[in-house]
Amino acid sequence: MNMAMSARSVQFAAFWLLVLGPGIPRVCPDTGPVAVRGLVVGPDGKPLAGANIYVSTATATNRTEPKVRATSGPDGQFAFQPTQAEVDTNETIVAVTQGLGACWAELAELDKTGHLPPLRLVQDDIPIMGRVLDLENEPVGNATVRVIRVRRMASEDLTPWISDLQGAGRKSLFDLERARTLMTYERLMKPVWGILGIPASVTTDADGRFRLSGFGRERAVELVIEGPGIESRQMTVVTRKEVPAGLPPFIYGARFDHRAAPAKPIVGNVREMGTGKPAAGVEVHCAFVSGSGALTDISPVIGSKATTDGQGRYRLDGVPKSKQYVLGTAGGPYFAAVRFMNDSAGLEPITADFEVERGLQIRGRVIDKVTRKPVRGIVDYFPRPDNPHLKDYPSLAQVSKNTAPIEKDGSFVLVVLPGTGWLCARAIEDRFVRATVRGENGKLPVVLELSRYHAILAIDVPKQEAEQLAYEVSVDPGHTLTGTVTGPDGAAVSGVSAVGLTAAYSLVQLSPPKVKLSTAAFTAFGLQPAEARYLVFWNEDKKLAKAVLVRGDQTGRVAVQLEPFASAAGVLLDSQGRPEAGLKVEARYSSRQSDVLPGELAAGIPGLGGPTLPSPQATTGPDGRFRLEKLIPGMPYDLFVRRGKTDCRLREDCVLAGGECKDVGEIKPEQASTGGTR
């Protein structure tokens, strides 16, 4: 599998996680189908009568208007009986009334007595008024503006999200910093996929204008704009009159002009390999390659997919004209197929035909091991490299794995090979232990990165009865630790960045996710008894940090007292003892720590490398001196120097105390070893 394919795999997996919804790590109470009770209040906080209450079952593609389940009484109270299925799938309860913006909460937010948090409706005085123009500044009439979902902060204030997005800068849509910010707020911003009374879509007039209202203030409304001859584009509109400058692309205030690039239609036929029969019901989607050659922009995928008709024909509209297109198929009893197509001149369609290979369609379900409730996310299938059937499926050799989303009820459908392989589940809620595979060391394919998954199930699929089988994959919430972050004075500190609170790596970066704590409290999820894990906390503004090593079997709250950053200084000399100037020195988390842990911690410490954790750097001065600042007290570091293209380790396992300035002394080349790790 080449790098582009690898990037694509991560991209689509990340895309599914974004599309499927939020990943709020939480421990769900076993509510059962008790009656739901709640209170609706107005913008002034007073009880509001006459608000309609319904359960939103809308999805990105299904917008059936639901029935009203209750209406708030004169005291603002309401009650209704949810179904067990609604509870299991954690549906969203929405309160709506004319003239105010809706409010909503998830069933998982019910307390033990069946009460939801109060639903506070908001002022609805900021309609979305947009205009669609092309790159020639001409209005685009008859474009469709679809409402994908609406999100809100529990605080009803989007300022923290907007501030963090400003930090991400005006970067491309697939910029990692931006993706990380979005992922963080996916967990914090409560979504609803449809609101009663708000149309699922509107159309632009001849002047390219459209208007949408009813969302209320401080809402982040996700829209897709698609239309004749223009690219399909997803965007977020903030229901504020103005948004600050410096936000990432396609995040707009309530009044905005959207400039749509021209689209390049892609048409073709999909046929079954071997028989040549038309393959109906196969989805064809498109990512595209930017001018720099990198895969870019996951969002147009939403608007850039089509399904083959009975003759196997498809037509993709809304793909932005680009240098190259990456086309993929999915669905039906077929393995995914991929084609790279170069652009042609102009805006006339290009043709991309596919031959898809039939596999075995299996079904399954992903559940929480403890509660046995469904868990949403994605499932990847990897064949075992020694599966004898692999040689008969050249298309699987090309993509190396198959991916399917896990639906709300935990079910998935996946096309696999006969014989042996692995089902790898990744939940949206990143609160489960990391996957392990016993006795398979050295046998897993390189592309099967254990740290990405919450569970892996080895399977052996019989050729004949595959479609009668149902696989159950359970994800283990493991042990949870809670704690509090305080400053040197013992006072609680909020706004701290933290790494290590979840077990699995981020799909986007293949490194432990970084979160920003809104309060001083934290929860570490997915610990296993035989595991040690560093929890790392830091706040650059306050110049405080601390790393603590916790064990999976420990109990009680974890108290983390931040300390001033530490530093390390030294002198680099050449073999003749002369100072070496201009060399870059870097402190990195010492992955060797796993070698020096007590033997009973068999699972070792998950790596903490990667871009989420600060890696202080310094350059040696004319006298060969360097000083590394902002080292995290309690964290083990290796110090490296870069000579040419080689990293040489200078010192190993330096652990510093808060505020300490460690003098590592004079270091000559012969005292450094080559072969650093990142």
Add this chain to the structure above:
Amino acid sequence: MKDRQPSNVPPCWSRYTPSAEMPWDVRRVVHLHRRATFAATWREVRRDLEEGPQASIDRLLAAKGGMHGEPDRFAQTADALADSAMGSGDPGRLKAWWVYRMLNSPDPLTERLTLLWHNHFATSNLKINDLAIMRRQNEIFRRHARGRFGTLLRAVVRDPAMLIWLDASVNRKGHPNENLARELMELFTLGISQYTEKDVKEAARSLTGWTMEQGAFREDPSQHDDGAKTILAQTGQWNAEDLVQLLLDHPATAQRLAWRICDLLMGEGTVRSAAVAALAEGLRARNLDIGWAVETVLRSQAFFAPANLGSRVLEPVAYVVGAARALELAKPAPSSMVLADWCGRLGQDLFYPPNVGGWPGGRSWISPHTMIGRANFAAALLETGLVRQARPVDVLALPKCYGRGEDVGAVLAFYSELLLGSVLDPTVQEQLLGSADSRKSATPQTLRRIVARLLASAEAQLG
């Protein structure tokens, strides 16, 4: 219009005065616009014909052009397009932005000069890989396009695009990297054989300490080699600023600058070395004032001399944008992204010059492959309009609008004048008209094919 003339014009750049031998005619109006802008509409041709050369050139210099007068809020729209290009991360949108500017700017001369500087300081996004940085460099070219060359040079060499492109950040005291120093001398100022290898090494030492931090220029004194250096036979503790001044003061820089301007505005083999030297001398006397040199050439007898007419191969951008502009394709306008894509297919990919030397230009633009490409472009332009929802161009609309005949011959004559500035040679005309049948049945499709053939003709590749 104010009748003005750049002061102290060298004799070989004496002012053009219409005469019986060199009348102010359609040919010369079209010539002026094909060289100095991206072609003229017929309305502009007629207006300039009526007002005379001085007023026409005054208008160009005063930035009062534009396809249909100044489009509403042109600058605001252009900025919004650039912002959206940055946001998308798609280089195609940045190219589209620039093509939009070329088509619609009220100052097409400056856009033409911006393209000149893009080629002179050729920097490719292939290495930079940052649209914001490429846009910023492009804005520098535009801002200083007609100003003092020293101001332009200083702005360009301190800008992140050039610092990244020529590896300035690895040019450190004790470890000089010669890339920026070499190109600064060879391509940006003196030209080849005007310096020695020793000069390059010493210049690289002068440039140490110029680096970047968080996407912005930074001078790092700790990385600067402040020892004595001898550059171009002058010794001192030169730093980067000193080096730039040494280069600006050198006569070869004025000579190269004069050559660069003549390379744009004068045809192949139409300017003598003495004329270039005279222009260079004038530039030196005026602190390398680019605007003065451009004005001097545009107002000159040499510029409008018969030898200079139709004697320069149009680069793809001028060919593509010029065609769309002259044909007044505005409602709906052709896709600027598609036009930019065509420029790339014909060999001039905006923001992606092939190397630090830029596009070779001249006859290198023409090959069997590119001629077929140009013919395909002409056909696509006429048959689809290059708009989002393909719409053939109504080639009768313009002759009708301007009161010209609508039969095949009249239509061809009109477009010949519009695109080439002259009626075609009868033999060429015969070839373009094709079979007798097509002349009789002048369907819209036949007319489009004839205009497409005209655009693809050898004559239409010269400007």
